[in-house]
Amino acid sequence: MSIDAASGGNPLPTAVDVVILGAGINGAALARELVLNGCSVVVVDADDIAAGTTRWSTRLVHGGLRYLEYGELTLVRESLAERNRLLQLAPHLVSPLGFVVPVCGWFGGLLAAAARILGGESLARRWAGTRGRGGITVACGLWLYDLLSTGALWPRRCLVPTTAAGMPAVDTGRFPLAGVYDDAQMRFPERFTVELLVDARTIAAERNVPFEVRSRHAAHLGADGRLRVAPLAATGGVSSAAGELHLAPRAIVNATGAWVDRTLGTLLPVDRGAGGAPLIGGTKGSHLLVDHAALRAGLGVHGVYAEAEDGRPVFVLPFGDRLVLVGTTDIPFQGDPSAARTDDAEIDYLLAAVRRLFPGAAPSRGAVVQHYCGVRPLPARRADGRSPAGITRRHLLIRHPRTPLPLWSIVGGKLTTCRSLAEGAAAEILTVLGRPVTATSRSRPLPGACSARESEELVGRCAARAVAAGLPGPTAEALARGVVGLFGARAERALEVGAGASTADTFALLAGSRLPRGIVRYCCDEEWGETLADLVERRLLLVFDPDLAVTTLRAIAAELVREGRLAAESVDGEIQALVTLMAEHYGKRLGDRA
Ligand SMILES: Cc1cc2nc3c(=O)[nH]c(=O)nc-3n(C[C@H](O)[C@H](O)[C@H](O)COP(=O)(O)OP(=O)(O)OC[C@H]3O[C@@H](n4cnc5c(N)ncnc54)[C@H](O)[C@@H]3O)c2cc1C
Numbered sequence: 001m002s003i004d005a006a007s008g009g010n011p012l013p014t015a016v017d018v019v020i021l022g023a024g025i026n027g028a029a030l031a032r033e034l035v036l037n038g039c040s041v042v043v044v045d046a047d048d049i050a051a052g053t054t055r056w057s058t059r060l061v062h063g064g065l066r067y068l069e070y071g072e073l074t075l076v077r078e079s080l081a082e083r084n085r086l087l088q089l090a091p092h093l094v095s096p097l098g099f100v101v102p103v104c105g106w107f108g109g110l111l112a113a114a115a116r117i118l119g120g121e122s123l124a125r126r127w128a129g130t131r132g133r134g135g136i137t138v139a140c141g142l143w144l145y146d147l148l149s150t151g152a153l154w155p156r157r158c159l160v161p162t163t164a165a166g167m168p169a170v171d172t173g174r175f176p177l178a179g180v181y182d183d184a185q186m187r188f189p190e191r192f193t194v195e196l197l198v199d200a201r202t203i204a205a206e207r208n209v210p211f212e213v214r215s216r217h218a219a220h221l222g223a224d225g226r227l228r229v230a231p232l233a234a235t236g237g238v239s240s241a242a243g244e245l246h247l248a249p250r251a252i253v254n255a256t257g258a259w260v261d262r263t264l265g266t267l268l269p270v271d272r273g274a275g276g277a278p279l280i281g282g283t284k285g286s287h288l289l290v291d292h293a294a295l296r297a298g299l300g301v302h303g304v305y306a307e308a309e310d311g312r313p314v315f316v317l318p319f320g321d322r323l324v325l326v327g328t329t330d331i332p333f334q335g336d337p338s339a340a341r342t343d344d345a346e347i348d349y350l351l352a353a354v355r356r357l358f359p360g361a362a363p364s365r366g367a368v369v370q371h372y373c374g375v376r377p378l379p380a381r382r383a384d385g386r387s388p389a390g391i392t393r394r395h396l397l398i399r400h401p402r403t404p405l406p407l408w409s410i411v412g413g414k415l416t417t418c419r420s421l422a423e424g425a426a427a428e429i430l431t432v433l434g435r436p437v438t439a440t441s442r443s444r445p446l447p448g449a450c451s452a453r454e455s456e457e458l459v460g461r462c463a464a465r466a467v468a469a470g471l472p473g474p475t476a477e478a479l480a481r482g483v484v485g486l487f488g489a490r491a492e493r494a495l496e497v498g499a500g501a502s503t504a505d506t507f508a509l510l511a512g513s514r515l516p517r518g519i520v521r522y523c524c525d526e527e528w529g530e531t532l533a534d535l536v537e538r539r540l541l542l543v544f545d546p547d548l549a550v551t552t553l554r555a556i557a558a559e560l561v562r563e564g565r566l567a568a569e570s571v572d573g574e575i576q577a578l579v580t581l582m583a584e585h586y587g588k589r590l591g592d593r594a
Pocket of ligand 1: 022023027052218255
């Protein structure tokens with residue numbers, strides 16, 4: 001059963017339990033939780049799935065060691081529990097990562113940490129000095145971190161000399177000691193978000209509950225509580241086949257993250273419950289992707305969590321086998337979150353932080369192959385004197401008064417807590433709808449979930465099929481690793497859906513990539529992929545390939561034409577638009593490899 005698109009005239013609106021505005025990680029997790037509880041749901045995004053802050057993050061699934069200094073024990077405990085859960089429910093997308101915290105000596109930061117815990121941020125900054133946190137402060141933090149983590153899967157924290165074997169190649173003169181602990185990395189939250197929605201669709205089909213996702217649509221709420229959901233624009237010269245929806249929802253959730261206030265402003269003039277004051281006080285954060293062999297080798301298997309010269313936290317993280325992810329800044333930001341960009345000063349600041357840690361492997365500006373920038377959807381309320389880093393990362397679910405139907409906004413949140421946020425929000429929404437909570441996602445794996453062993457078996461099976469279709473062994477293996485890396489347990493299905501007229505077609509490669517051409521069909525048919533940008537940035541993640549070339553964009557565009565998603569005469573324009581976006585948004589220049 002699906003929700004019918006209205007076709008002209010004055011259609012009767014379709015009844016639906018909940019409309020969620022925003023298909024970021026939080027909107028998607030909430031949609032899944034509600035469908036799991038038998039609600040019909042329509043998810044509407046003004047752009048694509050995971051096109052907002054979700055993909056501009058540091059990509060960590062972590063308890064947030066530094067939140068301990070701000071006394072956020074509840075948040076840290078919840079985040080650690082969710083971290084442990086996500087490692088089990090989505091092992092193909094969330095993997096353990098060992099962290100190292102380099103420290104200058106034993107005693108630094110004790111007074112500052114104590115002042116912060118007691119709420120004296122300005123005193124903390126005065127006492128912080130330039131030597132950063134010392135061994136005792138870090139050891140206390142790590143001890144507390146372990147204490148708050150129930151069911152931890154790893155060895156406990158320890159303090160070791162930086163000269164010990166296997167440690168990252170930090171400046172051992174400046175940092176003789178390091179705290180060692182474990183957290184986790186979600187390299188592709190874009191794919192995690194898509195899988196949440198794929199799972200929601202599966203659950204909906206099993207329970208015969210209507211469920212629909214609309215990208216590039218805008219929602220307009222009438223005073224009578226009716227909602228019109230209309231396509232924003234034709235994409236790639238092909239107008240939306242889906243048409244308008246006319247809905248009579250029982251509730252609406254504004255899960256548009258950093259856009260929450262803007263969405264409220266266009267949706268209807270509601271009283272926001274605080275005299276119309278903004279709910280979001282966003283800060284922008286930038287990241288660099290660095291292609292520097294010595295730095296990547298110097299990191300080894302660890303991430304480094306350190307302080308920049310000004311005491312702000314900085315992460316230097318492995319990003320696959322070749323790249324290093326460095327982030328982040330934290331700068332108050334007003335205006336349209338879509339317009340946030342990394343500026344030169346942020347690049348210099350982050351490179352200086354890396355230089356301070358790794359003077360022997362410091363990358364130059366030329367090694368920065370791309371960067372990205374996003375706005376944190378932080379609550380506007382600020383604790384007195386707190387720096388942006390000290391603003392709470394807890395989420396809030398705000399119910400707006402005097403609206404024609406129940407309307408909530410989600411403020412704040414983290415990737416890490418998307419599932420627990422969804423569980424809490426669904427419970428409140430179900431209560432208002434007069435329905436009981438009948439299920440939770442606590443132990444429900446994502447559709448692509450597979451262990452490391454299962455993943456290796458899948459690679460073997462996919463590679464064997466590719467070899468049988470005539471691909472040379474190493475090419476077949478690379479293809480299989482690429483597909484399993486993206487789709488996990490769904491890899492074989494992805495190859496089947498993508499199959500062309502013959503087996504050989506199934507494994508024909510997209511030019512300049514190790515992925516098969518048919519994968520484009522799978523992303524369109526089963527993952528709501530519509531445009532060239534959807535495919536490159538948020539389904540196949542080719543945007544992070546340092547060797548990405550226009551040739552590959554052209555190959556994907558050709559598949560989109562074949563799938564009827566792109567008009568042949570629009571191909572050049574689409575490619576040019578994406579090349580421009582990459583340069584503007586990511587500082588990334590594409591080659592034109594043949
Ligand atoms: C620099 C930085 C680093 C971070 N690092 C981490 C980290 O390491 N770990 C962690 O756990 N968290 C991290 N976070 C926090 C985390 O990324 C965000 O809190 C989270 O992604 C927010 O998700 P969301 O779904 O609420 O919002 P978003 O992902 O922004 O989704 C909102 C969606 O709403 C859509 N939209 C906008 N306007 C409308 C409208 N009018 N109608 C319909 N749709 C609309 C947008 O297109 C977007 O897709 C970080 C955040 C930043 C900025």
